[in-house]
Amino acid sequence: MKRMTILAGLSALMLVAPAVAQVAAPSGLTPPVGETPEFKQQKREAAAKLLKLMRPVWTDEQIGRIMYMGWYSGAAALCDDLEIDPVKMTKALNSLEAEKTAGASPEKIQFLERNLMLHVGIATGWVIAGHVRDVPKLCAEARQTKAEVPADRHLFEVTPAPAAKP
Amino acid sequence: MKRSQGFAVIAALVATGMPAAPARADYRQDAARSACSDRIRSQYDASTRNVSASERGYDRFSVTGEARRGSETASFTCRTDRGSVQSVSVGSWRRGGSDAGKTAAAVGIAVGLAAIIAAASSKRRNDDYDRYGRRDYDRGDNGYYNNDSYSPTGGIICYRAQRSCFDDYHNYNARWTQREFDY
Numbered sequence: 001m002k003r004m005t006i007l008a009g010l011s012a013l014m015l016v017a018p019a020v021a022q023v024a025a026p027s028g029l030t031p032p033v034g035e036t037p038e039f040k041q042q043k044r045e046a047a048a049k050l051l052k053l054m055r056p057v058w059t060d061e062q063i064g065r066i067m068y069m070g071w072y073s074g075a076a077a078l079c080d081d082l083e084i085d086p087v088k089m090t091k092a093l094n095s096l097e098a099e100k101t102a103g104a105s106p107e108k109i110q111f112l113e114r115n116l117m118l119h120v121g122i123a124t125g126w127v128i129a130g131h132v133r134d135v136p137k138l139c140a141e142a143r144q145t146k147a148e149v150p151a152d153r154h155l156f157e158v159t160p161a162p163a164a165k166p
Numbered sequence: 167m168k169r170s171q172g173f174a175v176i177a178a179l180v181a182t183g184m185p186a187a188p189a190r191a192d193y194r195q196d197a198a199r200s201a202c203s204d205r206i207r208s209q210y211d212a213s214t215r216n217v218s219a220s221e222r223g224y225d226r227f228s229v230t231g232e233a234r235r236g237s238e239t240a241s242f243t244c245r246t247d248r249g250s251v252q253s254v255s256v257g258s259w260r261r262g263g264s265d266a267g268k269t270a271a272a273v274g275i276a277v278g279l280a281a282i283i284a285a286a287s288s289k290r291r292n293d294d295y296d297r298y299g300r301r302d303y304d305r306g307d308n309g310y311y312n313n314d315s316y317s318p319t320g321g322i323i324c325y326r327a328q329r330s331c332f333d334d335y336h337n338y339n340a341r342w343t344q345r346e347f348d349y
Contacts, residue, residue, distance in 0.1 A: 035335045039335075040334075040335050040336065043335060043336040043337070044336050046336075047336050060325075060327035060328045061327065061328065061329055063328055064325075064327075064328035064329040064330040064343075064347075065329075065349075067328070067330055067338055068330070068338075068340070068343065068349060070338075071338045071340050072340070075340075077220070080222055083228060083243070086230060086241040086242075086243055086257060087241065087257045087258070090241060090257075127338065130336070130337055131337065138337075141339075141340070141341065142340070144341065145340045145341045145344070148341065149340075149341070149344050153344060153348075153349055154340070154344070157243070157255075
């Protein structure tokens with residue numbers, strides 16, 4: 001698990017939520033494990049916030065693609081052995097952007113580009129935060145996805161297999 | 167919500183005004199970025215920009231950015247271990263493009279914004295919720311949880327409009343999304 005990534009995210013949270021700095025004394029760095037009904041409800045609320053943020057800019061189908069990119073980015077951030085393929089990610093970003101910017105004014109294009117970056121980033125943060133209690137499970141699912149889904153249909157980097165000996 | 171123990175550590179650090187990450191990590195990141203830029207320069211005769219590094223373990227970094235050679239640009243990914251370059255991967259060269267910078271920016275933003283949205287919901291309902299969310303929650307219409315959905319198997323719900331599938335705990339499920347909507 002990329003602990004520093006999580007710590008950086010949590011640190012960022014503290015910048016926007018100083019009130020929650022008043023918590024119990026620290027006793028270690030191990031996060032609680034497992035889902036709880038309360039955490040489930042909080043994730044439901046977080047998903048709703050995410051959608052409310054994106055809906056003024058993107059269609060439902062496009063939001064789904066942003067979530068798709070966010071999930072792969074989040075998994076790659078949390079799992080040491082998984083990386084985003086920058087070429088695939090660029091293609092996915094460009095594809096979505098091209099749909100919205102055709103014929104748009106320069107100002108509108110700039111608006112969309114900035115929102116795309118922001119929303120993919122937030123979707124990634126949502127995935128990271130939502131799995132902070134079950135990183136091994138997420139990584140296992142991500143590895144399985146990488147193994148089962150054709151390479152051109154996922155966003156993980158695939159290391160070429162070594163050439164067979166003659 | 168019960169805060170995680172790590173969360174409490176960070177909270178304590180912030181509350182006391184201490185930096186959340188040790189300065190040594192910054193030094194190691196700088197070394198990783200520098201090593202990769204040097205390698206790109208020597209191997210591809212290219213300069214670099216928008217270079218960012220994310221930690222993959224102790225003193226191991228994944229460095230991404232944009233390589234520029236004349237009027238051509240390409241994205242690159244570089245991995246380092248204790249300051250030494252382990253591998254370099256450069257994408258296709260494009261004339262005048264800045265796709266790599268865009269990708270690097272997306273990844274950078276992702277790390278920078280990690281946890282904010284979901285963690286924000288771990289607080290009590292805030293003003294936005296009170297202003298915009300209550301009515302939607304009360305009527306059960308809050309985005310993914312509408313009636314345009316089906317369950318292809320136990321514990322998975324897919325939403326046709328968003329072409330996305332989630333599990334019972336509102337986690338995105340990439341495999342079922344791929345299976346149902348063929349991304």
